[in-house]
Each structure stands twice: as structure tokens, then as C-alpha cells.
Amino acid sequence: MNEIQINDTTLRDGEQAAGVAFTVDEKVALASFMDAIGIHELEVGIPAMGSEEARAISAIANLDLRTSLIGWNRAVRSDIEASIACGLKRVHISIPVSEIQIAAKFQGNYQAVLQRLREAVEFAVDQGLYVAVGGEDSSRADESFLTDVALSIESWGASRFRFCDTVGILDPMKTSQKVAHLVSQLSIPVEMHTHNDFGLATANALAGLQAGATSVNTTVNGLGERAGNAALEEVVMVLKQMYSLDLGINTRRLRELSGFVAQASGCPVPPWKAIVGENAFAHEAGIHAHGILKNPNTYEPFAPEEVGWERRLVVGKHSGRHLVSTVLQQNGITLTTEEIATVLEAVRNLSVQFKRSLTVEELLNLVPQRRIAHGIS
Ligand SMILES: CC(=O)SCCNC(=O)CCNC(=O)[C@H](O)C(C)(C)COP(=O)(O)OP(=O)(O)OC[C@H]1O[C@@H](n2cnc3c(N)ncnc32)[C@H](O)[C@@H]1OP(=O)(O)O
Ligand SMILES: O=C(O)CCC(=O)C(=O)O
Numbered sequence: 433m434n435e436i437q438i439n440d441t442t443l444r445d446g447e448q449a450a451g452v453a454f455t456v457d458e459k460v461a462l463a464s465f466m467d468a469i470g471i472h473e474l475e476v477g478i479p480a481m482g483s484e485e486a487r488a489i490s491a492i493a494n495l496d497l498r499t500s501l502i503g504w505n506r507a508v509r510s511d512i513e514a515s516i517a518c519g520l521k522r523v524h525i526s527i528p529v530s531e532i533q534i535a536a537k538f539q540g541n542y543q544a545v546l547q548r549l550r551e552a553v554e555f556a557v558d559q560g561l562y563v564a565v566g567g568e569d570s571s572r573a574d575e576s577f578l579t580d581v582a583l584s585i586e587s588w589g590a591s592r593f594r595f596c597d598t599v600g601i602l603d604p605m606k607t608s609q610k611v612a613h614l615v616s617q618l619s620i621p622v623e624m625h626t627h628n629d630f631g632l633a634t635a636n637a638l639a640g641l642q643a644g645a646t647s648v649n650t651t652v653n654g655l656g657e658r659a660g661n662a663a664l665e666e667v668v669m670v671l672k673q674m675y676s677l678d679l680g681i682n683t684r685r686l687r688e689l690s691g692f693v694a695q696a697s698g699c700p701v702p703p704w705k706a707i708v709g710e711n712a713f714a715h716e717a718g719i720h721a722h723g724i725l726k727n728p729n730t731y732e733p734f735a736p737e738e739v740g741w742e743r744r745l746v747v748g749k750h751s752g753r754h755l756v757s758t759v760l761q762q763n764g765i766t767l768t769t770e771e772i773a774t775v776l777e778a779v780r781n782l783s784v785q786f787k788r789s790l791t792v793e794e795l796l797n798l799v800p801q802r803r804i805a806h807g808i809s
Contacts (some may be wrong), residue, residue, distance in 0.1 A: 436646060461692075474499050565585040575610065592620055600632065683739050714744040
């Protein structure tokens with residue numbers, strides 16, 4: 433796999449999730465955070481929206497961050513002028529490329545699409561901007577038209593082409609075939625933009641990278657339109673752990689970033705969410721906890737500290753005697769095997785009654801007769 437660039441779009445596609453609206457301060461703080469942890473590029477928003485959005489983008493542009501900033505635009509000259517007015521030096525220009533999108537937006541007129549795109553790209557290039565182009569709905573586009581569009585924007589001076597699986601209908605195999613073909617035709621880099629409608633956004637983004645794309649759109653927590661996008665924390669950790677690619681990103685702050693986005697977006701992270709969920713490094717089940725106590729690698733793909741988490745061993749309905757006795761011993765209580773069995777039964781009953789795991793205090797209260805270590809009873 434080549435050198436990979438993360439272009440995070442939490443501030444654009446992430447914010448397009450229904451019901452999400454970041455304040456100017458939140459957008460500025462999120463951009464600063466992502467810059468601080470080493471994200472390479474940020475799609476900061478849509479300048480053509482004006483008002484608060486343009487104010488936030490201008491404020492981010494004024495921060496003089498290390499990360500590259502790019503604004504999202506339609507193939508419309510006034511959109512690009514709005515990006516320039518915000519102080520952006522990079523513009524992403526989107527154009528629909530599938531039959532269904534072109535019918536809805538350009539009355540089925542393919543020539544008009546190409547003409548509009550050419551005018552927009554050439555205008556932006558003439559302004560001295562870095563220009564990237566997104567083929568909206570690339571995954572449903574006719575493959576030869578898609579290739580024509582990508583080759584055309586390359587010849588007009590654009591520097592990158594975004595392959596968009598806009599409605600998330602690909603699987604990794606199909607993604608790989610389509611992206612490999614596109615990459616083989618182009619000299620400019622290809623960027624992946626994948627959606628999670630079938631739960632395959634991260635897998636498809638990675639398949640695209642394996643097929644030769646060198647840039648990838650992500651969002652924190654996978655926030656985004658409908659079922660969301662490829663999650664930043666998933667893509668980064670797969671590249672780090674499975675492909676040994678050091679992207680220069682401080683992964684130890686990924687959990688903190690996740691919490692920040694959950695709070696600013698009002699979209700809580702489900703406990704089972706990969707990498708950053710509350711349960712990502714929590715162990716309750718007896719067999720798992722027994723293994724973890726012997727060697728954490730038995731049930732963890734990597735150490736929780738790598739993403740800013742801590743391991744949690746919790747006592748609940750599925751726990752076994754090894755975990756219960758360990759937690760009790762950590763609290764100075766040593767019980768016989770029979771006593772532990774009695775406590776374990778009480779743990780199971782209480783967990784069902786409470787419909788959750790128990791706190792340490794609740795566990796200790798189940799010990800009928802405390803035999804505190806060092807002879808204190
Ligand atoms: C797949 C994606 O995520 S694409 C990104 C989508 N993001 C958003 O829509 C969020 C921000 N959008 C907005 O604030 C508004 O839609 C704006 C400012 C961009 C435009 O607003 P409005 O002028 O009110 O238009 P509205 O949103 O109702 O309709 C979109 C218009 O853009 C046109 N359009 C859509 N995509 C493109 C494109 N890539 N290039 C050129 N024109 C386009 C549509 O055909 C329609 O044109 P029409 O007004 O001539 O019929
Ligand atoms: O950049 C583009 O062309 C569209 C990106 C997008 O949000 C999508 O296709 O879902």
C-alpha cells in the first residue's frame with residue numbers, strides 16, 4: 433500500500449447527518465483538535481452556505497493550521513468564489529456522474545455536466561487553487577463515462593479525483609475492481625469516499641486503498657449522511673495495526689476526539705462501537721476475563737492505551753469465578769471456592785434484576801462474611 437492521506441470530512445459530511453449543527457466555536461475547536469493529532473487534510477465545510485458556515489470556515493482558515501483545508505463546492509462559479517472569500521486555497525468540486533443523478537440534476541444532459549465541470553475546474557485552476565473533483569455516485573456511474581470525467585479533469589488541471597460510493601451500495605470486491613480500473617487510467621491520485629448504508633463503509637474505503645487510492649475520506653465516529661461514513665478511528669487503526677502504516681497521527685487521543693464529536697453532534701457513540709465505544713475494551717464474560725487476566729492479547733486486538741482507553745473488567749451475569757475472586761482480592765477479600773460460587777450466583781441474579789453489570793460496591797455487598805486479607809474480618 434502506498435503512502436496514505438486522511439482527508440477527514442467530519443466538518444462537512446459528518447455535519448450533514450440529519451439534525452447535526454456545529455457552532456462556529458465547535459467547528460474551530462474540532463479543526464484545531466484534528467490538526468493537533470496530525471490529520472493530514474480537513475474538508476471544513478461548504479462556503480456557499482454563507483452565514484455561520486462561512487464564518488466558521490474563515491475562522492478555521494485564519495488559524496494557520498498545519499493540516500490542509502479544503503472546501504466543498506458544486507460545479508458553480510459562485511460556490512468557488514465563496515471558498516476563496518473564506519481564505520481557502522483548496523477547493524473540492526463535486527459533479528454527479530451517474531445516470532440517476534444526472535437525470536435529476538442536469539435533465540439527463542451529459543454534455544452540460546461536462547461543460548459545467550470544465551468551467552468550474554478551469555476557473556478554480558486559474559485562481560491558483562489546488563483543485564480536487566468528486567464524482568458523486570461514482571459507484572453507480574457508467575464506468576467509461578466515469579473514466580472520461582476523471583481523465584478530463586486531470587487534463588483541465590485538477591489534482592485529485594474522488595470516487596464516491598454515495599449510497600453505500602458496493603462491497604469490498606466490487607470497490608476494488610472499480611477503483612483499480614480508475615487508478616490504472618489516471619496519473620493523479622484517487623480518493624475514497626464511502627457510505628455505510630450496508631455497514632461496509634470502512635471495509636470499502638480500505639478496499640479502495642488496497643486497489644491503489646491514496647487518499648481517504650473519514651468522519652469521527654462514522655458520523656455522516658444517513659448511516660454515516662467510514663469512521664476515522666477505524667480506518668486509522670486498521671492501517672496502523674493490520675498494515676503497519678504509521679500515518680503520523682496521535683492515536684492516543686482518538687477516544688477523546690470521539691467524545692468531543694459525540695457531544696458537539698448530540699449523537700452518542702453506541703457502547704459496541706469499534707475502537708472508541710464504551711465496551712471496546714470491557715470484559716465481563718467468565719472465559720474472556722479469565723483469558724485477559726492471564727494475557728490481554730487473548731481477547732484484545734491491541735492495547736486500549738493506544739487509542740486512549742483503559743481496559744475494564746466488569747462483574748455481571750456472564751462472569752466466572754476467576755474474575756469475581758480477582759476483584760474481591762483486589763479489595764482485600766479472600767473467599768473459599770464454595771463462597772465464591774455463592775457470590776457468583778448472587779451476581780447473576782442481581783445482574784438480571786438490574787439488567788446491567790454490578791459496581792464493585794454492589795459486588796462487595798454480596799459477600800456474606802468478609803474475610804479481609806491480613807486477618808481483618
Ligand atoms: C452527496 C453529497 O453529500 S453532496 C453535498 C450535499 N450537501 C448539502 O446539500 C449541504 C449544503 N447545501 C446547501 O446549503 C444548499 O443546498 C446550497 C447552498 C448548496 C444550494 O442551495 P439552494 O440554492 O437553496 O439549492 P437546493 O439545495 O434547493 O438545490 C440544489 C441545487 O444545486 C444543483 N446541484 C446539485 N449538485 C450540483 C453540482 N454538483 N454542481 C452544480 N449544481 C448542482 C441542483 O441541481 C439544484 O439546482 P437548481 O436550484 O438549479 O435546481
Ligand atoms: O464530493 C462529492 O462529490 C460528493 C461527496 C459525498 O458526500 C457523497 O458522494 O456522498
